[in-house]
Amino acid sequence: MTGTIPDMLSPEFAADPYSAYAVFREQAPLFYHEAMQSYVVSRYTDVERVFKDSAFTTANYDWQLEPVHGKTIVQLSGREHSVRRALVAPAFRGSELQEKFLPIIERNSADLIDGFRSTGSADLVAQFATRFPVGVIVDMLGLDKADQPKFQKWYTSIIAFLGNLSGDEQVTASGLQTKAEFAEYMLPVVQARRSALGDDLLSTLVTAEIDGETMSDEDVKSFCSLLLAAGGETTDKAVASMFALLLQHPEQLAAVREDRGLISAAFAETLRLRPPVHMIMREPAEEVEIAGGVIPAGKTVTALIGSANRDPERYKDPDSFNIFRDDLNTTSAFSAAADHLAFALGRHFCVGALLAKTEIEVATNQLLDALPDLKLADGFVPVEKGVFTRGPASLQVEFTPA
Numbered sequence: 001m002t003g004t005i006p007d008m009l010s011p012e013f014a015a016d017p018y019s020a021y022a023v024f025r026e027q028a029p030l031f032y033h034e035a036m037q038s039y040v041v042s043r044y045t046d047v048e049r050v051f052k053d054s055a056f057t058t059a060n061y062d063w064q065l066e067p068v069h070g071k072t073i074v075q076l077s078g079r080e081h082s083v084r085r086a087l088v089a090p091a092f093r094g095s096e097l098q099e100k101f102l103p104i105i106e107r108n109s110a111d112l113i114d115g116f117r118s119t120g121s122a123d124l125v126a127q128f129a130t131r132f133p134v135g136v137i138v139d140m141l142g143l144d145k146a147d148q149p150k151f152q153k154w155y156t157s158i159i160a161f162l163g164n165l166s167g168d169e170q171v172t173a174s175g176l177q178t179k180a181e182f183a184e185y186m187l188p189v190v191q192a193r194r195s196a197l198g199d200d201l202l203s204t205l206v207t208a209e210i211d212g213e214t215m216s217d218e219d220v221k222s223f224c225s226l227l228l229a230a231g232g233e234t235t236d237k238a239v240a241s242m243f244a245l246l247l248q249h250p251e252q253l254a255a256v257r258e259d260r261g262l263i264s265a266a267f268a269e270t271l272r273l274r275p276p277v278h279m280i281m282r283e284p285a286e287e288v289e290i291a292g293g294v295i296p297a298g299k300t301v302t303a304l305i306g307s308a309n310r311d312p313e314r315y316k317d318p319d320s321f322n323i324f325r326d327d328l329n330t331t332s333a334f335s336a337a338a339d340h341l342a343f344a345l346g347r348h349f350c351v352g353a354l355l356a357k358t359e360i361e362v363a364t365n366q367l368l369d370a371l372p373d374l375k376l377a378d379g380f381v382p383v384e385k386g387v388f389t390r391g392p393a394s395l396q397v398e399f400t401p402a
């Protein structure tokens with residue numbers, strides 16, 4: 001790595017990755033980060049290719065996630081991946097989502113809003129965003145809501161393990177301990193559910209069958225661990241970032257308040273400008289030429305979603321928040337035909353994208369209905385936190401108490 005390129009492990013990068021991304025795109029579209037032991041790509045076309053080209057495998061998850069989750073679908077490829085994905089995907093779309101899970105989403109959002117609507121002020125991160133998606137998954141799976149703080153602690157430690165770019169030993173140790181604690185908690189629950197099926201996602205998972213393939217207790221436990229982390233951390237950041245952006249752009253907030261059909265455009269534009277997941281790794285199975293250089297087989301490559309989504313070659317005025325922009329397709333934004341990269345693309349495209357969209361629509365409608373004159377607290381400026389996943393550290397708001 002040349003001395004002039006910002007260091008992704010520096011505090012300056014953590015404070016403002018966006019200006020570093022611009023330097024990467026312009027001066028070093030492919031570079032090797034020695035300490036991360038990873039090649040890094042940052043331009044839209046290169047990040048898109050890393051997701052779509054099957055030369056780039058997800059073998060990186062063998063060391064990046066398997067030690068904390070066990071084996072899950074993100075690591076698999078080919079037929080093994082498609083069968084496993086087909087076992088779980090129906091629960092996250094269509095009638096399962098609309099009929100079975102929508103009421104859960106509505107109740108979780110309403111309960112949280114009831115906790116602060118009469119007070120006149122709140123931190124939408126601490127009191128809403130961090131609790132809402134994990135509460136939804138806990139209820140979808142039919143787990144004990146009293147244990148939600150445990151799940152929250154576990155998924156935070158898993159995400160820290162996933163994003164442990166500097167190889168911090170304490171983060172590694174805590175991730176490994178989480179795997180043991182989660183297995184101890186979850187395996188008896190999975191076994192008990194097999195003999196007392198209910199109308200919940202865990203019951204769907206233990207009975208799912210495609211082409212004679214089913215999921216073992218260990219598979220189900222590992223998938224639940226993945227769901228808690230993949231669905232908790234990301235939607236949490238998404239809802240907080242979207243409200244931060246709308247509150248900082250009152251005219252666009254007013255437009256969304258007036259026409260709720262604009263929520264999906266506001267969410268898509270948030271995913272482009274402030275993606276909850278800023279980077280995803282891959283491992284090429286063979287030597288690949290990309291971004292004017294070569295990545296040898298078996299090396300790690302980091303694809304910078306946060307940079308690609310702001311590539312001026314792809315989006316006009318890429319650093320501005322504009323829910324009306326005409327160069328982002330907001331109808332395909334939650335499917336594998338998306339033209340932003342926040343859910344990745346290709347065969348590992350986020351299986352929970354429609355669930356996330358439904359959660360954001362419900363939360364936004366309920367928050368806007370319950371808090372008619374919602375605004376940022378006087379003098380409060382949202383500050384983002386995180387390098388691998390990123391979102392506002394807090395979001396202090398004020399409103400007329402209901």
Ligand code: HEM
Nearest residue numbers: 073074230231234235238276342343344348350351352356
């Ligand atoms: C705004 C919210 C979300 C964002 C930004 C997001 C982002 C992503 C990304 C970038 C990937 C690709 C990983 C890769 O290719 O290596 C992914 C995959 C995945 N996501 Fe999401 N996600 C979100 C919500 C959810 C939710 C709500 C769930 C479920 C509860 C979920 C479950 C998954 C799963 C299981 C995969 C793996 C799919 C596969 O390997 O085939 N995600 N997500």
